[in-house]
Amino acid sequence: MNSNCPINEHLNRRSLLKSSLVTASGASLMNWGGLFSSDAHAAEAGKKNKHCILIWLNGGCSQFETFDMKIGRPTGGLFRDISTNTGESRVCELMPNIAQRMDKLAVIRSMKTSQIDHPGGIYLMHTGYQETAAVRFPEIGAIVAKYCGEKKSDLPNFVKISSNGNAGAGIIGPQYSPFSLDKDGRLPTFSESYLATPIETRRHGLRDFMEERYAKAHKAEPARMHRESYDRARRLQNVRQAFDVDSEWEKYRDRYGNSKLGRRxxxxxxxxEAGVSFVEVGQSGYDTHADNFEGHKSLVPTMDIGWAALLDDLSERGLLQDTLVVWMGEIGRTPRINNRSGRDHYVRSWSTALAGAGVKGGIVYGESDKDGIDVKDKPVTEGDFFGTVYTALGINPLEENYAGVRPIPLAPFGHTVVKEILA
Amino acid sequence: MEISKPAHIWQLSFDGDWPTSVAFLGSSRKLAAGSRDGRIFVWDLPESPPESQEKDTPPDAAPVRQLVGHENGVTHLIATDDGKTLISSSLDRTIRIWDVNAEATGKGDVILDKPARERLSNRKSAAEKAAILEAPGATVETIGSQHTLEGHKDWIKALGISADGRRLISGDDTCLTIVWNLQTKKQIASWHGYQRVWVTSAALSPDGKTAFVGEFAGRRSSFDVPAAQARLWDAQKGQMTLDLLKVWTPTVKDEDRVDSYGYGQAWGKLLSRGLVCARFSPDGTLLAVGQGGETDKGQIHLVNVESGKIERTVSGHQSGACDVRFSADGRLVLSSGRDTVIRVCQVADGKEIATLGKARGGQFKDWFYGIAISPDEQFVAAADIAGLVHVWQLNS
Structure with a gap:
């Protein structure tokens, strides 16, 4: 186990005592190993008030058409590179806006991960773990919600907008499950009660009364989950206006690009800005087995405009220093161009990028070989990546949650935090 | 054009990135081909093909000239009737005009037959293998372009010429269409379509007065923009004269012609992943357009230019069409596609009367990208993404 985030930096005496007392009282009997874990740590991380926005490139964006171009090589493809505002790195011509914001980005050009297909890759790059039958690993969004979220907030702490994570909150509990908006970033229609407020309130009161009696007699987890879900739905009604961004969109439409992704x-x-700790925004269509170049040409410019606008907007509002913006998909794409003018799935060498929340800007970490076939220098595994992301968010990646009595660290055992990109 | 027992007589090696385009240069024995790495070569073929070095494979020949200038993929080649001028469009955002007989400016050595050498060297001794693989390539004369037409700011994927060779039309991925006067090299008209929509095909009527432009957005990512268009324009004024999609989908209300699911379903059947090739018939009454991208059928629509109605849908290339041509008498339409064949169909009844080539590859076949018909209509050539240029004699 290796991390640059020692446990004593994240646990003070009060938290330790609190955690010990809870355990000693038997309140978390099955979680006996959680002496150093869970709520106390979450409270500590939460104090740092960090947020995370994940830009999820569903299907697997090509590293060759973004951050790891191989101009003049047989694997290079049809696009040309352009200079960036750091003066050193070069990026694809499809990203002129991001090219001028490279000073804010840490690009990892040496991702080397273990799941080559979509379901496995999506799971892996949302949890840091390969899917197994024995453990329901939580997604990054759920973890950030737990460790960085404001528990008393009426807002959900984990919001998804048109994205594809498939693991949910797993072992850390349903209260950290994602709340999904529709593809335009609006509240789903089912979120609105069809009853008048007084009637709805009376119904809640009656349900509470019934459930409280039931809960006294039955300590079962499903009962708690049921109450939790209803409570969250009820509380959401208090903050519906936070999701009404129509007037904001009119102001910022051009800046973010007049696209669905821009609005998301x-x-x-x-x-x-309203306090949600984790938002995942998806852009689909990167699985370009055919017509890879046209595919990326249709997707990347929209993303480039929106991503650049997001970084500027967060920065201008003073939010970027506490908001980690993660850019990734589940896989990269093959160096070889197939006979459909496409690129297939590839995980031996691909790219991700981070910005904000203390991540050093203007950094290109790692390197692939001349044709992009393998990592030449400084490979970063999924474990290393998640360890780094959690560290940037002030969450100890060694923190453990429990699947029964089995401790599950947030980032897999053996990971190495990429210290070079963290301030 | 007559076709009787067509024979595959040349298989020219063009190793590297994909050959995309081919054009005969005033003769059935002189042709040019361009590729996706920006190279253009010219071949002078002997009257009678020599015996092939490989069994069941037509003979190969080395090019004699290389046209040097493009810095990214060549998308189309068009030769004037006299064969002296070649026009190329490119992903490097330029159109270049070449005097193919101009005095050479240099020389170079090229190896375009690496896969054939590797096949021939199989099971040879080490010495023989080395001799084959390391043998010198072809020596080619190099020339630069005569003119460069600049005005496009993105990939140029559409190029067409009027029958009299006086006007050229080009379209790019900013949805800019330009009509050029080829004598003055100046723009006659230009117009823009929607943002984030690409011009995927363009053609000029024989008299150069009417233009067809096909547009397509690779991804439906905008709120208010219809993702595909097929329109006729006044090429002189740059004014739209007929919206073909409105003719083809008469029940759709104008206000619904945005990025809606319902409209997407309607145009999707007609345009598939966009119309990627277009050509007017020699008499200008018909327009042939082909469904491209990776699509099931890759059909060719024959459109009545006056009414805008689809008169007939012919042929079909599994996984998408790439290029289309009419015979000089307008009786036949030839098309190529992602199924490694050229299909020849009768315009009158849509009957397919011949195919050139045969499917090659696994689940997805290699593509025949661009096609060309020789001036005497005795030969047809195709650019094959497997690094080959094929020539068929139509009557053997």
Missing amino acids: LMTARCLV
Whole structure:
């Protein structure tokens, strides 16, 4: 186990005692190993008031058409590179806006991960773990919600907008499950009660009364989950206006690009500003087995405009220093261009990027070989990546949650935090 | 054009990135081909093909000239009737005009037959293998372009010429269409479509007065923009004269012609992943357009230019069409696609009367990208993404 985030930096005496007392009282009997874990740590991380926006490139964005171009090589493809505002690195011509914000980004060009297909890759790059039958690993969004979220907030702490994570909150509990908005970033229609407020309030009161009696007699987890879900839905009604970004969109439409993705990204900014700890924004269509170049040409410019606008907007509002913006998909794409003018799945060498929350800007970490076939220098595994992300968010990646009596660290055992990109 | 027992007589090696385009240069024995790495070569073929070095494979020949200038993929080649001028469009955002007989400016050595060398060297001794693989390549004369037409700011994927060779039309990925006067090299008209929509095909009527432009957005990412268009324009004024999609989908209300699911379903059947090739018939009454991108059928629509109605849908290339041509008498339409064949169909009844080539590859076949018909209509050539240029004699 290796991390640059020692446990004593994240646990003070009060938290230790609190955790010990809870355990000693038997309140968390099955979680006996959690002496140093869970709520006390979450409270500590939460004090740092960090947020995270994940830009999820569903299907697997090509590293060759973004941050790891191989101009003049057989694997290079049809796009050309452009200079960036750091003066050193070069990026694809499809990203002129991000090129001018490279000073804010840490690009990892040496991702080397273990799941090559979509379901496995999506799970892996949302949890840091390969899917197993024995453990329901929580997604990054759920973890950030737990460790950085404001528990008493009426807002959900984990919001998804048109994205594809498939693991949910897993072992850390349903209270950290994602709340999904529709593809335009609006509240789903089912979130609104069809009853008048007084009637709805009376119904809640009656339900509470019934459930409280039931809960006294039955200590079962499903009962708690049921109450939790209803309570969250009821509390959401108090903050519906936070999701109404129509007027904001009119102001920022051009800045974010007049696209669905632009609106989603602006919504993410609004939600972070309102206090949501984790927002995942998806852009689908990167699985370009055919017509890879046209595919990326249709997707990347929209993303470039929206992502650049998001970074600027967060920065201008003073939010970027506490908001980690993660850019990634589940896989990269093959160096070889197939006979459909496409690139297939690839995980031996691909790219991700981070910005904000103390991540050093203007950094390109790692390197692939001349044709992008393998990592030449400084490989970063999924474990290393999640360890780094959690560390940037002030969450100890060694923190453990429990699947029964089995301790599960947030980032897999053996990971190495990429210290070079953290301030 | 007559076709009787067509024979595959040349298989020219063009190793590297994909050959995309081919054009005969005033003769059935002189042709040019361009590729996706920006190279253009010219071949002078002997009257009678020599015996092939490989069994069941037509003979190869080395190019004699290389046209040097493009810095990214060549998308189309068009030769004037006299064969002296070649026009190329490119992903490097330029159109170049070449005097193919101009005095050479240099020389170079090229190896375009690496896969064939590797096949021939199989099971040879080490010495023989080395001799084959390391043998000198072809020596080619190099020339630069005569003119460069600049005005596009993104990939140029559409190029067409009027029958009299006086006007050229080009379209790019900023949805800019330009009509050029080829004598003055100046723009006659230009117009823009929607943002984030690409011009995927363009053609000029024989008299150069009417333009067809096909547009397509690779991804439906905007709120208010219809993702595909097929329109006729006044090429002189740059004014739209007929919205073909409105003719083809008469029940759709104008206000619904945005990025809606319902409209997407309607145009999707007609345009599939966009119309990627277009050509007017020699008499200008018909327009042939082909469904491209990776799509099931890759059909060719024959459109009545006056009414805008689809008169007939012919042929079909599994996984998408790439290029289309009419015979000089307008009786036949030839198309190529992602199924490694050229299909020849009768315009009158849509009957397919011949295919050139045969499917190659696994689940997804190699593409025949661009096609060309020789001036005497005795030969047809195709650019094959497997690094080859094929020539068929139509009557053997």
